Amino acid sequence: MARPRQSLTAQLVESMTGRIQAGDYRKGDQLPTEKELIEEFGVSRTVVREAIANLKASGLVATRQGKGAFVLDEGMRSFRISEENLSLVEEVLEALELRVAIESEAAALAARRRSPEELARIEQACAAMDAAIEAGRSTVDLDIAFHRAIAQATGNRHFLGLFNYLGEVLVPRARVPTHQYDATTLQEYLRRISAEHHQIVAAIAAGDSDAARAALRIHLGGSRDRLAQVARATA
Structure with missing residues (x-):
């Protein structure tokens, strides 16, 4: 490739x-x-x-x-995944698998531990991304903010520290235009991502750790599957 x-x-x-x-x-x-x-x-x-x-x-x-x-x-200097390797879709896929493992558990912890203020921060990040999608503005930073808010709501600083590295360098659409392989417009693709975010928010708001874990895994697992399609299409 x-x-x-x-x-x-x-x-x-x-x-x-x-x-x-x-x-x-x-x-x-x-x-x-x-x-x-x-x-x-x-x-x-x-x-x-x-x-x-x-x-x-x-x-x-x-x-x-x-x-x-x-x-x-x-x-x-801390652990670092090579920027050079990240230019390869296969490397992004491997790193995304790491995000699935870490962030699904973060969502479960957030559902159990989040404070009202932390829940409000997660909901605000979700709403801000919705508004940006409809306005046609960039959502990459807002997507990162949403996932960071979940990591912060775990009450475990190590989840936040890991996300501050992984999230900023590995949000897949910042590197690969995956919507092009879904036969959808970028806005349609982002609306689907937003719908997945809403599922995560609902589970965290309900305090349902199992549902939050599953919703996050489905969300990032979908990104992983879409990137796999990119790998196959460009091989």
Whole structure:
């Protein structure tokens, strides 16, 4: 199978990682500002923010409120799935299987432990995605926010920490246009995703951990199956 072209985010992550590894940016150094990166690389603010989020998730940098991003010590770098491997659909499939295992259990815990405020946050994220779909706006960040809200509602910081890595780099449609293989429009595809989100929300609101686990597994399992179709179609 021909290797897909890297996304702009992946290209920027690769470039910044190379500079850090080469010592151009040393431990404690502040990275260039968003404006400087936008001007140097000719990319959007969204691409820059996604790249910084990926660098942060991989343990290369840390962000400080109101100050920017700073290079971390080599020894603090965390587990990281190669961005290069993520360009291959097969690798995304394997990583998505990991999300199914982790997030289905997170949904079950959220159903048992969520506070009223955390439930409201999950419901708000779901509603925000619905509004974006109807307005034709991008939903990738909103999708991530929905799943992150569930991870936060587990009451277990490790679920949130893992999701902050896995969710931001592995939301499948950010990398592969799977709706094209469903013979549907993007909006129809997103409405189906939203309907699955509503099933998850209903189970968490009802405090039904088994139903929440099953709904999340069906949701991400569907994404996995759609990506498998992409793999077969492009093989």
